[in-house]
Amino acid sequence: EAGVAQSPRYKIIEKRQSVAFWCNPISGHATLYWYQQILGQGPKLLIQFQNNGVVDDSQLPKDRFSAERLKGVDSTLKIQPAKLEDSAVYLCASSFTGTGGEKLFFGSGTQLSVL
Amino acid sequence: DAKTTQPTSMDCAEGRAANLPCNHSTISGNEYVYWYRQIHSQGPQYIIHGLKNNETNEMASLIITEDRKSSTLILPHATLRDTAVYYCIVRVVTGANSKLTFGKGITLSVRP
Numbered sequence: 251e252a253g254v255a256q257s258p259r260y261k262i263i264e265k266r267q268s269v270a271f272w273c274n275p276i277s278g279h280a281t282l283y284w285y286q287q288i289l290g291q292g293p294k295l296l297i298q299f300q301n302n303g304v305v306d307d308s309q310l311p312k313d314r315f316s317a318e319r320l321k322g323v324d325s326t327l328k329i330q331p332a333k334l335e336d337s338a339v340y341l342c343a344s345s346f347t348g349t350g351g352e353k354l355f356f357g358s359g360t361q362l363s364v365l
Numbered sequence: 366d367a368k369t370t371q372p373t374s375m376d377c378a379e380g381r382a383a384n385l386p387c388n389h390s391t392i393s394g395n396e397y398v399y400w401y402r403q404i405h406s407q408g409p410q411y412i413i414h415g416l417k418n419n420e421t422n423e424m425a426s427l428i429i430t431e432d433r434k435s436s437t438l439i440l441p442h443a444t445l446r447d448t449a450v451y452y453c454i455v456r457v458v459t460g461a462n463s464k465l466t467f468g469k470g471i472t473l474s475v476r477p
Contacts, residue, residue, distance in 0.1 A: 254408075283465075292452060292467030293409065306464065341408050351397065354465055356408030 252276065254357035256342050262363045268330040271360045275323070275344030281305075283354065284317055284327050285341040293341055299325065300348055329362075337364045368392065369453045369468055376474040383440040385471055387453030390434040398429060399454040399465065400438045402447075409452065409467075412438065443475045 255274040263269050275282050280301050285293035296315065298306040302322040310317070314333070319325040329336055339359040345352045370388045377383040389398060397416050401409040413420055413427045415436075420427045426439040440447055452470040457463045 285467075290469075292450075292469050295464055295466065298464070343408070349463055351414075353411040353414075354401075354409075356410070358406070358408050 254342055254344055254355050256340075256357035256360055258360055259358065260361050260363075262365065263332055264365050265334055266331040268328065269332055269362060270326050270328045271340050271342075271362075273325045273327070273342030273357060275325070275342070276355055279344035279346055279355075280322070281345045281348030282319055282325050283343040283345075284325070285343065285356075287339045287341055287359070289338070296327070298348070305348070332362075332364045334364050337362055368396075368455045368466070371451075371453055371468065371471040373469070374472040374474065376476055377443050379445060379475050379477055380442055383443040383447065383473055383475070385438040385440075385451050385453075385473065386435065387437070388435050389453070389455050392433050392455050393457075396455045396457055398427065398433075398436050399452075399456050400425070400427065401452045401454065401465075401467075402449040403452070403470070404446075404449045412451075414456075443473075445475050445477065447473065448475045449473060 257272050282299045284296045286296050287293040296310045297317045299319045302319050317327045339361050341359045343354040343356045345354045397414050399414040400412040403409045412424050415427045429436045450470040450472050452467050
């Protein structure tokens with residue numbers, strides 16, 4: 251079965267610019283997650299969707315980050331304006347229902363460098 | 366915040382068993398123990414999870430102590446491709462809002 255697809259693989263921007271990342275989860279997976287992974291640290295959950303509704307966005311910096319999953323399938327994560335500290339790998343993951351006994355499947359991530 | 370503690374790093378020889386420890390002394394009765402690993406430049410990959418009983422699959426075995434306060438992930442015959450960061454995570458069993466919260470993990474280096 252196809253895995254979680256993310257694009258682009260790499261992105262380099264200057265501070266104060268905008269950037270967007272795209273994720274296509276595994277077909278049939280209702281739950282979609284965006285994680286941020288700073289070098290040397292474990293992934294940190296930014297936002298969790300259940301279908302097209304937000305379940306948890308408590309760690310999303312809402313002044314500059316936004317995410318949507320309009321049709322309950324694909325999702326985009328946007329940063330506007332970017333700061334130097336946003337340099338990280340942005341990982342998308344999906345699972346069937348989001349309950350505690352399930353596996354999460356991760357994409358390969360988008361590596362963002364903010365100069 | 367992560368609810369587990371792991372050593373920072375360990376190594377083992379290729380072909381030997383790798384035993385990765387994890388402490389989760391504050392685990393609740395409704396929390397699973399999960400293990401993921403992350404190979405360089407890739408997203409995390411699910412390995413195994415368990416609630417109370419020991420578990421085994423094609424990748425690894427998970428041994429959970431009777432009091433559930435600690436566990437050990439066992440890779441029975443480590444290969445160079447097993448070099449990765451391994452994350453031990455506790456996760457609430459029920460509810461759609463069941464977070465997977467990562468710590469820093471343990472870096473396993475498999476030497477030839």
